[in-house]
Amino acid sequence: MIDVPEEYLLWFRQKGFPPGELGLLMGLTLEVKIEGLDKLIQPLKK
Numbered sequence: 001m002i003d004v005p006e007e008y009l010l011w012f013r014q015k016g017f018p019p020g021e022l023g024l025l026m027g028l029t030l031e032v033k034i035e036g037l038d039k040l041i042q043p044l045k046k
Contacts, residue, residue: 001026004029006033009033013030
């Protein structure tokens, strides 16, 4: 999810995230990106 562009997640927030776990993960990912914490996630991907 962290690789999804922020613009895409912002668009989804405006239209409404999908229900369930996917929507929750998308919302959390957007918050991480907005707060600039996505660079902390990158090392965990390796």
